[in-house]
Amino acid sequence: MQAIGVDGTTAVELGRTLGVSKQAAGKTIETLERLRYVERARDPRDPRRKIVRLTPHGLDALALSARIFDELRAGWAATLGEDRLRALEADLRRVTPHDVFRLDVPGWFG
Known part of the structure; x- marks a missing residue:
């Protein structure tokens, strides 16, 4: 979920960040969505793109x-x-x- 980040990401970008295929990233997103950790939405910068972003439950x-x-x-x-x-x-x-890949790791390890 750290790889999704506070601004959200796409399945392609998530796959690239994690070093997995778009399909594997998509399955991970589906599972996280089912558990209510993430939601899919239109990208406010580009309405053609779908982004995945953390829900309040995911942030918690x-x-x-x-x-x-x-x-x-x-x-x-x-x-x-x-x-x-x-x-x-x-x-x-x-x-x-x-x-x-570098995720948003806690400061103690950065």
């Missing part, structure tokens, strides 16, 4: 997942220590390909 789910992740990270910091956790995050950034 993203906010909740961010809070949960912050709690998990705090637990990791308590176990490993903040310095070691930062080093681990730096190591993970180093082994992640630079051309991999």
Whole structure:
């Protein structure tokens, strides 16, 4: 859902961002729509295009997942220590390909 972003996206753009086919992105959108996390609408900038955007339910789910992740990270910091956790995050950034898609990740990892 982070790949959809606050301004919404199209199935083609979502597929490109996630590195999957338009069909796979479409199936994901259908599932998220059925669960009321997203809705389809006309693009206000181009009425010929359909965009997918997060619903209030989807935005709430993203906010909740961010809070949960912050709690998990705090637990990791308590176990490993903040310095070691930062080093681990730096190591993970180093082994992640630079051309991999970038989502709106929390600031702790950016």
